[in-house]
Amino acid sequence: MNRSVKVTIWNEFRHEKTNEKVMQVYPQGMHTVIGQAMPENYTVTYAALDEEEHGLTEERLQETDVLIWWGHVAHDEVDDRIVQRVYERVLKGMGLIVLHSGHFSKIFKKLMGTSCDLKWREHEPNGERERLWVVRPGHPIVEGIGEYIQLENEEMYGEHFDIPQPDELVFTSWFQGGEVFRSGCCWNRGQGKVFYFRPGHETFPTYFNKDVQRVIANAVGWAAPVASAAPVYGNAKPLENI
Amino acid sequence: MNRSVKVTIWNEFRHEKTNEKVMQVYPQGMHTVIGQAMPENYTVTYAALDEEEHGLTEERLQETDVLIWWGHVAHDEVDDRIVQRVYERVLKGMGLIVLHSGHFSKIFKKLMGTSCDLKWREHEPNGERERLWVVRPGHPIVEGIGEYIQLENEEMYGEHFDIPQPDELVFTSWFQGGEVFRSGCCWNRGQGKVFYFRPGHETFPTYFNKDVQRVIANAVGWAAPVASAAPVYGNAKPLENI
Amino acid sequence: MNRSVKVTIWNEFRHEKTNEKVMQVYPQGMHTVIGQAMPENYTVTYAALDEEEHGLTEERLQETDVLIWWGHVAHDEVDDRIVQRVYERVLKGMGLIVLHSGHFSKIFKKLMGTSCDLKWREHEPNGERERLWVVRPGHPIVEGIGEYIQLENEEMYGEHFDIPQPDELVFTSWFQGGEVFRSGCCWNRGQGKVFYFRPGHETFPTYFNKDVQRVIANAVGWAAPVASAAPVYGNAKPLENI
Amino acid sequence: MNRSVKVTIWNEFRHEKTNEKVMQVYPQGMHTVIGQAMPENYTVTYAALDEEEHGLTEERLQETDVLIWWGHVAHDEVDDRIVQRVYERVLKGMGLIVLHSGHFSKIFKKLMGTSCDLKWREHEPNGERERLWVVRPGHPIVEGIGEYIQLENEEMYGEHFDIPQPDELVFTSWFQGGEVFRSGCCWNRGQGKVFYFRPGHETFPTYFNKDVQRVIANAVGWAAPVASAAPVYGNAKPLENI
Numbered sequence: 001m002n003r004s005v006k007v008t009i010w011n012e013f014r015h016e017k018t019n020e021k022v023m024q025v026y027p028q029g030m031h032t033v034i035g036q037a038m039p040e041n042y043t044v045t046y047a048a049l050d051e052e053e054h055g056l057t058e059e060r061l062q063e064t065d066v067l068i069w070w071g072h073v074a075h076d077e078v079d080d081r082i083v084q085r086v087y088e089r090v091l092k093g094m095g096l097i098v099l100h101s102g103h104f105s106k107i108f109k110k111l112m113g114t115s116c117d118l119k120w121r122e123h124e125p126n127g128e129r130e131r132l133w134v135v136r137p138g139h140p141i142v143e144g145i146g147e148y149i150q151l152e153n154e155e156m157y158g159e160h161f162d163i164p165q166p167d168e169l170v171f172t173s174w175f176q177g178g179e180v181f182r183s184g185c186c187w188n189r190g191q192g193k194v195f196y197f198r199p200g201h202e203t204f205p206t207y208f209n210k211d212v213q214r215v216i217a218n219a220v221g222w223a224a225p226v227a228s229a230a231p232v233y234g235n236a237k238p239l240e241n242i
Numbered sequence: 243m244n245r246s247v248k249v250t251i252w253n254e255f256r257h258e259k260t261n262e263k264v265m266q267v268y269p270q271g272m273h274t275v276i277g278q279a280m281p282e283n284y285t286v287t288y289a290a291l292d293e294e295e296h297g298l299t300e301e302r303l304q305e306t307d308v309l310i311w312w313g314h315v316a317h318d319e320v321d322d323r324i325v326q327r328v329y330e331r332v333l334k335g336m337g338l339i340v341l342h343s344g345h346f347s348k349i350f351k352k353l354m355g356t357s358c359d360l361k362w363r364e365h366e367p368n369g370e371r372e373r374l375w376v377v378r379p380g381h382p383i384v385e386g387i388g389e390y391i392q393l394e395n396e397e398m399y400g401e402h403f404d405i406p407q408p409d410e411l412v413f414t415s416w417f418q419g420g421e422v423f424r425s426g427c428c429w430n431r432g433q434g435k436v437f438y439f440r441p442g443h444e445t446f447p448t449y450f451n452k453d454v455q456r457v458i459a460n461a462v463g464w465a466a467p468v469a470s471a472a473p474v475y476g477n478a479k480p481l482e483n484i
Numbered sequence: 485m486n487r488s489v490k491v492t493i494w495n496e497f498r499h500e501k502t503n504e505k506v507m508q509v510y511p512q513g514m515h516t517v518i519g520q521a522m523p524e525n526y527t528v529t530y531a532a533l534d535e536e537e538h539g540l541t542e543e544r545l546q547e548t549d550v551l552i553w554w555g556h557v558a559h560d561e562v563d564d565r566i567v568q569r570v571y572e573r574v575l576k577g578m579g580l581i582v583l584h585s586g587h588f589s590k591i592f593k594k595l596m597g598t599s600c601d602l603k604w605r606e607h608e609p610n611g612e613r614e615r616l617w618v619v620r621p622g623h624p625i626v627e628g629i630g631e632y633i634q635l636e637n638e639e640m641y642g643e644h645f646d647i648p649q650p651d652e653l654v655f656t657s658w659f660q661g662g663e664v665f666r667s668g669c670c671w672n673r674g675q676g677k678v679f680y681f682r683p684g685h686e687t688f689p690t691y692f693n694k695d696v697q698r699v700i701a702n703a704v705g706w707a708a709p710v711a712s713a714a715p716v717y718g719n720a721k722p723l724e725n726i
Numbered sequence: 727m728n729r730s731v732k733v734t735i736w737n738e739f740r741h742e743k744t745n746e747k748v749m750q751v752y753p754q755g756m757h758t759v760i761g762q763a764m765p766e767n768y769t770v771t772y773a774a775l776d777e778e779e780h781g782l783t784e785e786r787l788q789e790t791d792v793l794i795w796w797g798h799v800a801h802d803e804v805d806d807r808i809v810q811r812v813y814e815r816v817l818k819g820m821g822l823i824v825l826h827s828g829h830f831s832k833i834f835k836k837l838m839g840t841s842c843d844l845k846w847r848e849h850e851p852n853g854e855r856e857r858l859w860v861v862r863p864g865h866p867i868v869e870g871i872g873e874y875i876q877l878e879n880e881e882m883y884g885e886h887f888d889i890p891q892p893d894e895l896v897f898t899s900w901f902q903g904g905e906v907f908r909s910g911c912c913w914n915r916g917q918g919k920v921f922y923f924r925p926g927h928e929t930f931p932t933y934f935n936k937d938v939q940r941v942i943a944n945a946v947g948w949a950a951p952v953a954s955a956a957p958v959y960g961n962a963k964p965l966e967n968i
Contacts, residue, residue: 091357091404093864113355113406114431115333117475128484131965133643133664134954138819138917142954147644156480159617159656160473160631162333162432164355167407167894172643172656172664176966177480180617180658189356190404191864228860228868231402233359238398238419239857240902242370335622373723375885375906376712380577380675384712389886401859401898402873410651414885414898416906418724422859422898433622470618470626481615482660575841575888597839597890598915599817601959612968640964644957646817646916648839649893661964673840674888715886717843722882722903726854 005224006043008064009035010056012071013048015202022202030070030200030207037213042220049074054082061085066095066220069102070200083107091190092230095223097216100200103161108196111189112163119158121177127153127204128176132183136170140222141184141195141215149211155201157181163196173198184215186222191230193223247466248285250306251277252298254313255290257444264444272312272442272449279455284462291316296324303327308337308462311344312442325349333432334472337465339458342442345403350438353431354405361400363419369395369446370418374425378412382464383426383437383457391453397443399423405438415440426457428464433472435465489708490527492548493519494540496555497532499686506686514554514684514691521697526704533558538566545569550579550704553586554684567591575674576714579707581700584684587645592680595673596647603642605661611637611688612660616667620654624706625668625679625699633695639685641665647680657682668699670706675714677707731950732769734790735761736782738797739774741928748928756796756926756933763939768946775800780808787811792821792946796926797831809833817916818956821949823942826926829887834922837915838889845884847903853879853930854902858909862896866948867910867921867941875937881927883907889922899924910941912948917956919949 011031015022026033035044045064047055049071061067067086071078083106090096090111098108103116121128132149134142149171158179164187171184183198197215199206206212253273257264268275277286287306289297291313303309309328313320325348332338332353340350345358363370374391376384391413400421406429413426425440439457442448449455495515499506510517519528529548531539533555545551551570555562567590574580574595582592587600605612616633618626633655642663648671655668667682681699684690691697737757741748752759761770771790773781775797787793793812797804809832816822816837824834829842847854858875860868875897884905890913897910909924923941926932933939 111355113353115475117473119475119478121478121480123480123484128480131662131664134957135643135645135664135666136649136914137644137954137957138914138919138952139954140952143952144954146955147957156478158478159619160475160621161619162473162475164406165409165430165620165652168649169653172666174658174662174664176482176484178482178615178658179478180615180619180656180664182619182656188407188862188864193864226864226866226869228863228865228870229872231359231404231860231863231873233357233361233402233404236361236363236398236400236421238363238365238370240418240420242365242418373904373906376715377885377887377906377908378672378891379712379715379886380672380677380710381712382710385710386712388713389715401861402863403861407862407894410891411895414906414908416900416904420857420900422857422861422900422906424861424898430620430622435622468622468624468627470621470623470628471630473618473621473631595839597837599959601957603959603962605962605964607964607968612964640962642962644959646957646959648890649914651891660966660968662966663962672891715843715888717841717845717886717888720845720847720882720884720905722847722849722854724902724904726849726902 003221003224004041005220006063006065007038007068007220008045008047008060009068010047012074013050014074015072025203025205030202033207034068034216038217049077054078056082056086058085061089061094064094065224066097068097068099069105069107070099071105072101072202075105078106083110087111090192090194093191093225095192095220095225096194097219097223098194098196100198103196111194114164115162118161119179121156123156123177127155127201130154130199131174132171133174134170135172136168139168139170141170141218143218144214145211151199151206151209153204154199154206157198195219195223245463245466246283247462248305248307249280249310249462250287250289250302251310252289254316255292256316257314267445267447272444275449276310276458280459291319296320298324298328300327303331303336306336307466308339310339310341311347311349312341313347314343314444317347320348325352329353332434332436335433335467337434337462337467338436339461339465340436340438342440345438353436356406357404360403361421363398365398365419369397369443372396372441373416374413375416377414378410381410381412383412383460385460386456387453393441393448393451395446396441396448399440437461437465487705487708488525489704490547490549491522491552491704492529492531492544493552494531496558497534498558499556509687509689514686517691518552518700522701533561538562540566540570542569545573545578548578549708550581552581552583553589553591554583555589556585556686559589562590567594571595574676574678577675577709579676579704579709580678581703581707582678582680584682587680595678598648599646602645603663605640607640607661611639611685614638614683615658616655617658619656620652623652623654625654625702627702628698629695635683635690635693637688638683638690641682679703679707729947729950730767731946732789732791733764733794733946734771734773734786735794736773738800739776740800741798751929751931756928759933760794760942764943775803780804782808782812784811787815787820790820791950792823794823794825795828795831795833796825798827798928801831804832809836813837816918816920819917819951821918821946821951822920823945823949824920824922826924829922837920840890841888844887845905847882849882849903853881853927856880856925857900858897859900860896861898862894865894865896867896867944869944870940871937877925877932877935879930880925880932883924921945921949
């Protein structure tokens with residue numbers, strides 16, 4: 001995490017304005033809690049659905065190394081043109097961290113090529129226990145993390161999770177109610193890297209958890225663009241005599 | 243290949259009607275040459291762009307175990323609703339074999355989540371040599387195939403090929419002009435299997451090649467649906483007391 | 485599973501002779517229970533540690549399409565020359581199914597290149613609940629299997645399981661005591677296929693479970709050799725003029 | 727590469743003392759040429775076969791973040807106890823970069839679990855052209871590298887390369903004589919990372935090539951250990967009441 005990275009944290013930012021329970025947990029929005037947890041050498045900016053162009057102008061995306069995405073009730077309100085813009089930036093190298101209910105966001109489904117569907121359960125009133133086991137020790141995303149992360153109150157997400165086989169599977173969750181879930185997954189898309197991280201139901205203080213914060217910060221470092229040559233596509237002259 | 247499979251071969255079927263060179267090579271269309279090469283225990287039907295619903299009605303797709311796709315100049319004419327229909331069938335288990343210029347079809351790009359772009363060259367007048375090396379001996383798709391398949395006259399496709407990392411890489415091509423290409427690639431999407439196979443430029447008699455035919459037939463067998471339980475998605479009751 | 489396959493089931497076959505509890509569950513040995521569950525078109529033979537050459541002569545292995553392996557207390561008694569012989573047959577295409585405590589067998593560790601270590605717990609007196617979730621629906625190994633397999637009494641194996649990333653992850657287990665485990669894993673080695681399947685502690689009647697039997701039978705079909713060309717290694721003349 | 731890493735470069739260091747052609751290209755040994763190309767923030771030390779314990783004492787390995795390995799004619803002279811020591815360090819997190827003919831080293835074969843065999847050709851007198859295509863743009867190992875690396879004079883290595891499917895395939899080589907080769911491959915083993923990089927025949931000045939040097943330096947950064955929790959193995963108490 002000793003690398004300077006420009007992070008944009010995108011939050012749908014609706015629950016925090018309409019649901020009293022969420023207001024109490026995240027009065028300034030989930031994005032600010034995540035942002036304040038980023039290391040000092042990261043430059044953090046925020047964007048939200050209700051801003052113009054959802055806060056994701058072409059200029060803003062060009063200035064973004066890694067985009068963090070939290071959405072839930074308003075996936076359909078995200079403009080397809082903005083989704084296309086984010087998609088193209090990912091293929092050109094921008095990292096993307098998709099959190100929790102973002103599994104059903106347009107951008108995640110477009111990058112995965114699958115339905116991204118799953119089982120879920122919001123056990124009243126306090127959710128249930130989740131234990132995220134590290135199945136890939138030594139991966140940069142688990143730097144500083146123990147053998148597992150335990151969260152006492154979370155929504156359940158269960159298999160089958162309809163995603164392409166992850167290029168790297170980092171976490172697998174155990175749930176109190178009897179399910180498992182591939183909860184930390186890496187993929188490559190074009191020159192970009194995508195990380196899905198499961199925890200973060202809006203009514204629980206999950207993003208205050210130090211381990212969860214550390215994983216997100218690590219993932220940003222892992223997903224930051226690498227300055228390799230952009231591939232050239234299209235008609236090509238031979239490199240050998242034929 | 244001793245398994246009964248229902249195959250639908252979809253061909254854009256435009257070049258064969260408009261380009262004299264292609265007419266000569268494939269007077270009845272590429273699809274029929276491929277279809278006639280399928281083993282006897284496969285049931286083969288055909289579909290084409292200019293049929294109603296492109297020949298891919300809901301009923302037809304329900305009756306299809308594996309769909310083979312060849313398209314090129316008219317990708318944009320494929321109706322988005324039909325693309326969505328094929329996509330949903332793949333996630334439910336239908337196999338999909340995408341050939342050659344099908345890399346730019348709507349359905350392949352939608353399933354991959356990437357641009358599927360590449361380098362290409364049509365060396366006049368006779369193309370160039372391609373040698374498809376088997377990099378995964380023992381895979382069902384190379385049953386009966388030697389260490390490589392050699393094609394004297396083909397269009398070149400070169401890296402970088404903008405696809406997600408294949409779940410299994412079966413062939414890698416060498417081209418006379420100096421390029422390489424991941425030319426036989428497997429992915430899983432939902433309950434379905436996808437195989438991309440590179441050769442098959444319309445002006446060359448590639449689909450008459452016995453090895454190419456064998457690979458396609460093998461791929462159909464590999465991609466045929468498996469009768470496992472369809473996953474249940476959505477709200478789920480706990481399996482344990484919580 | 486409609487394919488004829490020659491299966492050899494290798495069992496250490498010591499617990500069944502010395503431990504009264506195991507004697508009661510498997511009076512003829514675990515191998516015979518597994519063997520009797522194989523489909524009719526499979527040809528089943530047995531081999532055990534205490535036979536000459538552990539029952540795995542060169543001739544026997546040449547006649548074997550897929551080898552099933554159960555071992556536990558006597559891994560060290562397996563002769564290194566026999567391990568080498570099995571290893572070479574796998575690289576030449578023989579399938580290998582490694583069951584439960586076979587994770588610590590010489591042959592599995594040699595093929596994996598890792599320690600294959602894990603967490604374990606034998607909860608007295610009746611073990612604990614394991615639920616094996618299918619994370620790859622549509623895979624040939626889960627044909628006929630539901631969304632999960634539930635076993636009421638099993639030994640626990642927990643992550644981290646020190647294996648190379650599986651080429652395909654088919655099952656992930658939930659355990660009552662709070663752990664998860666990658667419990668059905670596929671790898672390719674040379675021309676051969678390897679499947680590790682977790683359940684089967686000797687004191688529980690796991691191999692009488694119809695789902696467990698079905699998975700093993702499916703895995704045998706999946707792992708059966710494919711008649712592709714054996715690669716040629718060593719000094720090679722150029723295929724092009726240089 | 728802005729991270730401090732302790733690199734040990736191990737060279738068999740025999741060709742440079744006995745073969746006049748190699749002496750002229752690498753009078754101080756290949757290892758020193760590689761070492762001098764490492765970035766300033768890397769700490770480089772050297773070790774060779776003919777040193778006591780091959781220069782790889784327990785202390786030395788404990789002080790090593792990433793080990794680079796070049797061997798060829800004397801693989802068999804490497805003491806099995808030293809191989810075991812290196813192996814255990816890799817599983818505990820030390821990175822390993824295996825170069826060229828190191829594909830047949832004891833340590834690489836032990837970590838792969840396969841024969842690591844391949845086709846090869848030393849075309850007299852000047853080898854042949856190799857073009858290493860980047861098939862994974864955006865990977866940290868290709869930072870600063872163009873679409874391909876071209877080497878005019880190299881030994882040929884051709885498929886089939888008998889390795890487990892790489893976790894990440896970064897380079898694929900084209901050879902003038904008609905072959906292809908997976909020439910830059912990543913695997914995870916335990917907590918450690920392994921990178922195989924093909925070029926570097928002893929009679930050619932390959933390790934003076936700036937791109938080759940850059941790839942090796944990048945690979946060292948990629949393979950450096952990550953401070954995640956060491957997994958605990960063995961008997962485990964339940965985390966939940968059962």
